[in-house]
Amino acid sequence: MTAFAVSLGALLRSGSAGVGWRGPVGLPEPLTHEAQDLTHAWRIFLVVGAMVAVFVYLLMAFVVIRYRRRDDRLPEQVHNRIPIEIAYTVLPALIVVGLVIVTVRAVRDTQHTTANPDVVVDVLGSQWTWTFGYEGGPSGDGSLSGVPELVLPVDSTVRFNVRTGDVIHSFWVPGFLYKRDLIPGEIQSFDVTTSDVTGTFEGRCAEFCGLGHAAMHFVVRIVSQDEFATWWEQQ
Amino acid sequence: MSEVDIDTLVSPPARNPLPRTFLGWLTTTDHKAIGVMYAVASFGFLLVGGALAGMMRAELARPGEQFVGAATYNQLFTIHGSAMVYLFAVPFGVAIANYLVPLQIGAPDMAFPRLNALSFWMYLFGGLIMLSGFITTDGAADFGWTAYAPLAGRAGSPGAGADLWIIALLLTGTAGTMSAVNTIATIVMLRAPGMTMFRLPILTWNLLLTAFMVLLAFPVLSAALLMLLASRQLDAPIFDVAGGGAPILWQHLFWFFGHPEVYIVALPFFGVVTEIIPVFSRRPVFGYKGLVIATISISSLSTSVWAHHMFVTGDVVVEFFAITSMLIAIPTGVKVFNWIGTMVGGSLIFPPPMLFTLGFLVTFVFGGITGVMLASPALDFQASDSYFVVGHFHYVMGGTVVFSMFAAVWFWWPKVTGRMLEDRLGRIQFWLLLVGYNATFIGMHLLGNRGLPRRIADYPANAGFDDPNLLSSLGFVVMAISFVPFAWAIVRSLRSGASAGADPWHGNSLEWATSSPPPVHNFDWLPPIRSERPVFDLRWIEHPDIGSVGEADAWLGRQAHDERWFPLHPWREDGAGAEPTGSGATKVGHRGGPAGEDEP
Numbered sequence: 001m002t003a004f005a006v007s008l009g010a011l012l013r014s015g016s017a018g019v020g021w022r023g024p025v026g027l028p029e030p031l032t033h034e035a036q037d038l039t040h041a042w043r044i045f046l047v048v049g050a051m052v053a054v055f056v057y058l059l060m061a062f063v064v065i066r067y068r069r070r071d072d073r074l075p076e077q078v079h080n081r082i083p084i085e086i087a088y089t090v091l092p093a094l095i096v097v098g099l100v101i102v103t104v105r106a107v108r109d110t111q112h113t114t115a116n117p118d119v120v121v122d123v124l125g126s127q128w129t130w131t132f133g134y135e136g137g138p139s140g141d142g143s144l145s146g147v148p149e150l151v152l153p154v155d156s157t158v159r160f161n162v163r164t165g166d167v168i169h170s171f172w173v174p175g176f177l178y179k180r181d182l183i184p185g186e187i188q189s190f191d192v193t194t195s196d197v198t199g200t201f202e203g204r205c206a207e208f209c210g211l212g213h214a215a216m217h218f219v220v221r222i223v224s225q226d227e228f229a230t231w232w233e234q235q
Numbered sequence: 236m237s238e239v240d241i242d243t244l245v246s247p248p249a250r251n252p253l254p255r256t257f258l259g260w261l262t263t264t265d266h267k268a269i270g271v272m273y274a275v276a277s278f279g280f281l282l283v284g285g286a287l288a289g290m291m292r293a294e295l296a297r298p299g300e301q302f303v304g305a306a307t308y309n310q311l312f313t314i315h316g317s318a319m320v321y322l323f324a325v326p327f328g329v330a331i332a333n334y335l336v337p338l339q340i341g342a343p344d345m346a347f348p349r350l351n352a353l354s355f356w357m358y359l360f361g362g363l364i365m366l367s368g369f370i371t372t373d374g375a376a377d378f379g380w381t382a383y384a385p386l387a388g389r390a391g392s393p394g395a396g397a398d399l400w401i402i403a404l405l406l407t408g409t410a411g412t413m414s415a416v417n418t419i420a421t422i423v424m425l426r427a428p429g430m431t432m433f434r435l436p437i438l439t440w441n442l443l444l445t446a447f448m449v450l451l452a453f454p455v456l457s458a459a460l461l462m463l464l465a466s467r468q469l470d471a472p473i474f475d476v477a478g479g480g481a482p483i484l485w486q487h488l489f490w491f492f493g494h495p496e497v498y499i500v501a502l503p504f505f506g507v508v509t510e511i512i513p514v515f516s517r518r519p520v521f522g523y524k525g526l527v528i529a530t531i532s533i534s535s536l537s538t539s540v541w542a543h544h545m546f547v548t549g550d551v552v553v554e555f556f557a558i559t560s561m562l563i564a565i566p567t568g569v570k571v572f573n574w575i576g577t578m579v580g581g582s583l584i585f586p587p588p589m590l591f592t593l594g595f596l597v598t599f600v601f602g603g604i605t606g607v608m609l610a611s612p613a614l615d616f617q618a619s620d621s622y623f624v625v626g627h628f629h630y631v632m633g634g635t636v637v638f639s640m641f642a643a644v645w646f647w648w649p650k651v652t653g654r655m656l657e658d659r660l661g662r663i664q665f666w667l668l669l670v671g672y673n674a675t676f677i678g679m680h681l682l683g684n685r686g687l688p689r690r691i692a693d694y695p696a697n698a699g700f701d702d703p704n705l706l707s708s709l710g711f712v713v714m715a716i717s718f719v720p721f722a723w724a725i726v727r728s729l730r731s732g733a734s735a736g737a738d739p740w741h742g743n744s745l746e747w748a749t750s751s752p753p754p755v756h757n758f759d760w761l762p763p764i765r766s767e768r769p770v771f772d773l774r775w776i777e778h779p780d781i782g783s784v785g786e787a788d789a790w791l792g793r794q795a796h797d798e799r800w801f802p803l804h805p806w807r808e809d810g811a812g813a814e815p816t817g818s819g820a821t822k823v824g825h826r827g828g829p830a831g832e833d834e835p
Contacts, residue, residue, distance in 0.1 A: 026684035026699070027617070041613040049604040056571065056600050063575055064593065067516070069582040074778060078580060080522045085569070085576075089525075092568040096561045099611065103557050106613035167386040168482060170547060170620055174686030177617040181548045183483055184385060185476035188549040202698070206547075206620040206688045208379050210386060211305050214691035 031175035031201060031222060032192040034110050038177040041106035048095060110178060113191045118156035125182045125205060126165030128212030138235030148218040150203065153228035154196050163187045170207035173220050179206050198222050239774050241738040244760075245750045251653065252755045264348035265755060269355050270334025271651060274644075276359050277326040283366065284318035287311045289711060292675075296708035298696035308692035309377035310396070314365065316380030317400065320500065321407055322362040324636045328503035329358075329414050331643060332442045334651065336418060338746035339436045341427025341764065343756040346420035354410040354417070361406030368396030376400035379690060381493070382463065384474035384485035389467045401464050408453045408460070415449035418442055427745070429764030433527070436744040436767055437520060440527050441506030444534045448495045448502075451538060456492035459485060483550050490541035498537045500632055502530065504639035505570060508592045511646055512574055513768075514740050515589040516581030522573045523767060529566035529573075536563050546612040547619045553612040560610035567603055571596070587661025588740070591642035594669050598634025605680065606631055623683025629676045637672070641665075641721070649739045653751040654732030660724035667717030674710025678703030743768040 023029065023039050024046055030036045120135035130148040133139045152158055162171050164182035172179035180190055205216035223231065253268050254260045263269065291311050294302045303311065333351065337344055345351045368375030373394030378387040382400070385391055422435070422443045435443075463485070465471035472478020474485050513520045520526065536559060542551040543560040574596065583589070605627040608614045618624055641664070649655050683689075685699045694700045738747040747770045749758050762773040 023684075026681040028684075028686060038613055038616065041611065042608075042617075045608050045611060045614055049608060053600060053604055056575075057597070059575055060593070060596060063578045064583065064585075067578060067581050067583050069517075069584045071582075073582070074775060075517055075580055075582045077519055078521065079519050080525065081576075085522050085525050085573075088572040089565060089569055092565045096564055096607075099607065100558055100561055103561075103611040103613050104554055106611075107553055107557075110613075110616065167391055168383055170688075172620075172686075172688065174617070174684075179547050179616060179619065183548060183550065185481065186483075186550070190549075202686055204686065204688050207383070208309075208386070208620075208690040210391060211309070213688075214305060214693045 027177065028175045028201075029197060030177060030195065031173070031197055031220075032178075032194055034192050035175065035177040036195065037106050037109040041102050042177075044102050045099065048099065052095075110190070113159070113189070114157045117159035117191055119153065120159045120161065121150065121152075123150075123160050123162040123171055123182075124165055125162070125169035125171060125209075125216075127167065127210055128205070128216040130171075130203075130205075130216070130218045132218075134232075137232055150218055150220045151228065151231055152194055152220065152222050153225045154194050154198055154222055156225070156228075157191055157193050159189055159191050161187055161189050167209050168207050169205045169209050169216070171203070172206040173201065173203040175201045175220070181207055194222060198224060237777060238741075239776055241748060241770060241774060242736045244773075245737040245748070246759070247737075248653075248750050248752060248754050251752055253752065262352075264344075264352045266333050266337050266345045266348065266351060267651075267753065267757075269351050270330050270332075272355055273326055273330035273333055273358070276355075276362070277323045277330060280318045280322035280326070280362055284315050284323055285715070287315040287318070289715065291315065292708040292711040294692060295694070295704050297705070298694055298701060300693050303692070305692040306374070306377070309690070310369070310375040312690055313376050313379050313400075314368070317365060317376070317404075318362070320380055320496070320632070321404060322358075322365065324500040324632060325411060325496075326358055326407075327636070327640055328442070328445065328500065329354075329411065331438070331503050331507065332414065332418050332446075335647070335746060336421055336439055336442055337425065338749070338753060338757055339439045339744045340422060340425060340430050341745050341758060341761050342421060342425035343758070345417050346424055347417050350413050351417055354413040357406045357410035357413075361403045361410065364399050364406065365403035368394075368399045371395045371399070381489060382485075383489075384463065384466070384482045387463060387467075387485075388474060398464065398467065401460050401467075405457055405460050405464075408457045411449055412453045412457075415446035415453070418446040419450075422446075427761055427764060429769075433524065434764055434767045434769075436506075437509040437523070437526055437530075438503070438506030438744075441502040441509070441530055444530050445499050445502045448499050448534050448537060452492040452495035452499065455488055456496075459488035459492070462488075483545075483548060486545055486548065487541070490544045491538075493544065494541040495534075495537045497628075497632060498533055501635050502533070504595070504635050504643075505530070507639045507643045507646075508574065508595055510744065511588050511592045511642055512577045514646075514742050515584050515586065515592075516578045517741075518577050518581040519766075519768060519771075520573065521576035521579070522569075525569055526573050529569040532566040533563060536566075540610075543610055543612075543615070546615045557610055557612050561607060564603065564607050564610075571600060571603075586645070586658055586740075587656070587665060588642045588646035590662065590665040591638050591645060594665060594672075595635060595638035595642060597669070598630050598638060598672065602627060602630030602632075602634055618683055620689055621683030622679040622687045622689055625689045626676050626679030626683065629679070633676070634672065637668070641668070646740065647746075648728070649735030650746055650751045650753070652728065652732070653735050654728045655735050655739060656724045656728045656732065660720040660727075664717050664720040664724070667713055667720070671710050671712070671714030671717055675707050675714055676710070678706050738770065738774075741774065743771045745769055748773065 024043055027039060027042060030039050122133040122135065124131040124133070132148065132150045160171065162180055162182050163186070164184055168184065169182040170179050171182060176192060180188060199222060201220045201222070203218040203220050205213060209216065253271065254263050260268065260272065290303060291308065294300070294308060333345065371394065373396060375396040376392065378392050378397065387397060422439060462471065462473045466473050466475065472480045474480045474482045476482065509520055509526065540556060540560040540563065542556040545551050546553050609618055609624065609627055645656055645661055682700055682703045687694055687700050694704070735751045737750050745761065748762050762769045766772055
């Protein structure tokens with residue numbers, strides 16, 4: 001029971017030792033401008049969702065307490081109230097319209113591509129590791145020993161061209177709040193614009209891909225532009 | 236003003252009409268016996284799926300590999316998901332359809348009794364074939380219940396367990412399709428005189444619409460499974476890029492089945508709670524036609540939302556599927572408010588069926604809200620394939636099904652067995668289940684957002700994944716314990732349960748107008764069917780608002796209308812044949828003989 005209470009306590013705090021989640025409900029610190037927009041969308045959905053949940057649960061609690069059986073009389077037999085029914089059809093519809101607008105805006109940000117990205121990374125996922133090749137530059141570490149590393153500069157537009165060597169994988173950097181599947185026979189591209197946050201972050205395969213799926217992770221190191229240039233030269 | 240005691244109108248059965256020998260069960264075509272077999276078998280698969288989940292939660296309680304390796308773990312989550320979805324959730328809905336549809340529409344049996352038996356046995360052996368994968372050399376299927384190509388192809392999954400999984404689903408899918416045909420034929424053709432479409436109990440409406448979705452979705456799954464089998468066994472390059480195929484095709488076919496599937500799972504259980512709430516609120520269901528329209532909307536929309544499972548593939552127009560998916564929130568919200576609206580102004584009591592129904596509402600509303608979040612690609616880009624999704628679908632599918640399944644079991648157990656279950660044990664079970672369920676699944680949303688992908692046997696320590704996982708595993712233990720009072724209640728009821736009588740809950744629909752358990756041909760007589768609550772109308776026939784005085788002009792008008800348009804059942808003023816002793820019976824007693832004799 002104590003373990004239970006401890007776990008619950010830890011759950012309610014926004015993060016445990018050494019790891020910080022700045023976003024709501026455990027979302028990681030956004031590493032890209034797109035991720036900031038997506039975090040914004042998350043916040044709106046969370047606020048609306050929480051309001052709906054609180055409203056419905058309070059209504060339920062009220063009804064359950066207020067209308068307990070007090071005597072054996074048959075209550076008035078009400079089959080419908082058309083205006084109320086229309087109201088609770090139209091109101092959710094309006095909420096949905098709002099949420100669709102929020103969605104479409106945030107999605108448009110993630111689908112925006114630039115003509116001349118600063119860095120182009122070819123991402124190859126294969127059972128069960130990652131290879132990162134930089135266009136016009138170094139080819140990243142995809143060896144089975146060691147964790148593959150994806151190095152990116154701050155404040156830059158980065159294009160990812162993702163493809164798979166075998167089955168379906170999914171390229172997921174939680175800090176991007178974004179992932180893209182690697183489908184056999186397809187090369188897909190998307191752009192991100194890194195923010196000014198530097199540091200080392202986790203990346204993972206999100207699509208189940210067989211025996212080594214759980215261990216198919218990589219590291220994203222976001223460095224200053226000078227450091228990135230130095231690293232580029234060294235490779 | 237007083238209530239008519241339905242029990243005084245019903246003669247109790249001489250003996251339980253369910254089969255008594257093994258051969259009897261094997262050869263029965265009685266819809267009630269088949270319904271019971273479906274319920275027992277699917278409950279068995281629930282226990283199997285739960286045991287597999289227990290092994291997974293044991294492994295995930297702490298980081299590092301302790302109990303099972305990744306290879307075993309992959310089999311565990313594959314068969315856990317498959318058993319829960321294909322062998323428990325859908326078939327329990329079929330159990331409900333089998334047992335209750337003929338009773339609720341006043342029919343003696345399903346339209347095709349032998350087809351019914353065939354579908355049960357195909358389902359049972361299909362399920363056992365899936366589980367038999369565990370005793371093959373390479374173990375059971377290990378590609379998830381979604382079986383994405385090319386991982387599910389021969390190169391990715393060479394074991395025989397994968398083929399057994401495919402064959403199992405072909406069998407259970409075909410069984411489901413046959414059941415759907417049977418349900419539709421039964422509801423369309425065998426309704427008792429007076430049972431118009433808008434007097435059907437909502438449960439029967441939902442089962443009818445579920446059956447239509449099954450007809451639409453299951454053959455697509457069967458086709459996809461045959462393609463997968465052909466590509467594994469005959470080298471058909473359907474999903475193979477090198478041979479000119481496309482792996483993404485599998486996902487389109489699978490989810491074209493898979494998203495209607497979640498409503499195929501859910502709608503029967505929505506129907507269950509729609510039956511239970513009015514009974515324990517003493518109110519008619521609020522907005523009957525609105526509920527029917529909402530259910531039709533959900534069924535129709537369910538065919539155009541499948542690609543919200545594929546937002547992160549980059550191969551679909553995300554906005555379109557975001558809009559269609561979010562639209563489903565509207566009819567679903569209508570349902571929730573109709574359920575609450577039924578309770579408003581009512582006279583509520585909370586025996587176990589009602590408690591489980593409220594538990595369903597709590598979990599379903601939560602899962603519905605995370606569902607709207609997942610319907611938005613902006614959020615799904617993060618949440619897809621993460622533990623957030625795992626948390627979400629355990630709330631919607633698991634919460635909906637488990638809570639309302641228990642609501643159904645506690646509600647109809649007296650009808651099926653003729654004996655009551657003990658309320659006290661039901662309350663204990665409910666609270667344990669509610670606490671355990673939420674403890675198990677709520678932290679998963681957090682895990683997903685923090686970056687934990689689903690389907691992993693292990694996770695890094697000190698990365699924010701430890702505590703929620705431990706909580707989840709402890710919650711599972713509580714949930715498992717909640718099955719103990721249930722089992723005890725069953726044992727006590729079967730041994731020495733109080734006799735239920737025909738109508739222990741003061742129910743609304745026709746099944747409460749016959750004995751518990753019902754005789755082989757279900758009804759010796761039928762009350763007049765003048766609304767969606769024939770038994771309620773009968774019970775309160777002397778009430779000024781319901782029966783023969785005052786407002787009842789409308790009631791009498793409907794009766795006159797029905798006598799004109801449904802002449803097959805001649806009315807009998809003396810009520811002979813029903814052996815009535817109650818005061819209302821002389822007015823409403825129906826001619827005797829099995830209802831089946833009157834069918835054209």
